[in-house]
Amino acid sequence: MTAEEKLEKAEKKFNRLINVLWGIAIFLGIGSISGILAINEIIDSRVNKSVTKQINDFDKFQTAINLADHGEYFDALNQLKTTWNTISFKPTISLTDYYYRNLVWILGSIEVESENRILNTSSIWNELKEDKKFTTYKSAVGDDENFNYSYAMCILLYDNDSSFLTSARKKLQITLREERYIQRADYLFNLAMLDLVEGKTNDAKLKLQNAHNINPDIYHFDDYKKYINSFLNSQELVFWEYIYNKAIELNIVDVENKKTFKEIYVEFVENEIKAHNNV
Numbered sequence: 001m002t003a004e005e006k007l008e009k010a011e012k013k014f015n016r017l018i019n020v021l022w023g024i025a026i027f028l029g030i031g032s033i034s035g036i037l038a039i040n041e042i043i044d045s046r047v048n049k050s051v052t053k054q055i056n057d058f059d060k061f062q063t064a065i066n067l068a069d070h071g072e073y074f075d076a077l078n079q080l081k082t083t084w085n086t087i088s089f090k091p092t093i094s095l096t097d098y099y100y101r102n103l104v105w106i107l108g109s110i111e112v113e114s115e116n117r118i119l120n121t122s123s124i125w126n127e128l129k130e131d132k133k134f135t136t137y138k139s140a141v142g143d144d145e146n147f148n149y150s151y152a153m154c155i156l157l158y159d160n161d162s163s164f165l166t167s168a169r170k171k172l173q174i175t176l177r178e179e180r181y182i183q184r185a186d187y188l189f190n191l192a193m194l195d196l197v198e199g200k201t202n203d204a205k206l207k208l209q210n211a212h213n214i215n216p217d218i219y220h221f222d223d224y225k226k227y228i229n230s231f232l233n234s235q236e237l238v239f240w241e242y243i244y245n246k247a248i249e250l251n252i253v254d255v256e257n258k259k260t261f262k263e264i265y266v267e268f269v270e271n272e273i274k275a276h277n278n279v
């Protein structure tokens with residue numbers, strides 16, 4: 001339904017209400033001009049208050065997204081949740097999609113500043129997984145690439161079972177169906193980091209080569225060595241170090257070498273990237 005159709009429907013509903021109140025006014029013997037004007041003022045006041053409240057709610061939703069766009073994910077999460085829980089009207093299908101999609105996106109974007117912050121946020125993720133409406137929504141979304149990417153990030157951040165790496169990989173594999181071909185490079189990079197977490201260096205190298213072929217401006221194979229210090233001081237390294245340490249705690253990865261993820265990445269770049277350049 002278009003915006004014009006929605007407006008026309010609202011106007012018809014409003015006019016029906018006016019007609020009903022006219023009938024009530026006549027029945028009660030207050031069918032004077034002043035009486036009808038008084039009733040119209042009451043209706044206008046209530047309609048205006050309702051519309052104003054809805055506009056305020058939409059503004060609050062937009063504030064949450066603006067916060068997330070500026071990297072204020074934790075504040076954005078609180079704003080989004082609070083607005084949804086106090087919404088003044090029944091959510092439409094499109095608004096429900098808007099809420100769940102952005103909630104998963106923000107949850108999956110939370111930076112690993114501290115383990116306590118992840119623990120606090122994980123309660124929202126666990127609550128969401130138990131939400132029957134969300135389960136229905138997730139099934140309806142299906143193979144949507146952006147949603148599945150965010151969902152994979154949430155699995156990596158918050159799930160603590162022995163299958164969390166496998167579950168995340170399945171969701172990330174779906175993202176490779178992305179119609180926007182160049183964006184597949186982003187997803188290949190994350191799958192390559194997941195390979196490194198699991199000790200699959202050859203698989204990681206192949207994925208980075210594919211990312212280079214798709215988008216050499218961002219994922220040029222030579223740049224991993226050239227800008228290695230940039231990555232080692234980035235939030236991305238903190239994220240993957242956190243995932244790697246969690247995998248160790250769950251006895252998912254081999255830790256005989258007792259290396260950190262940072263050391264694994266440096267060794268990978270020094271050996272595999274150099275070997276590629278010499279070919």
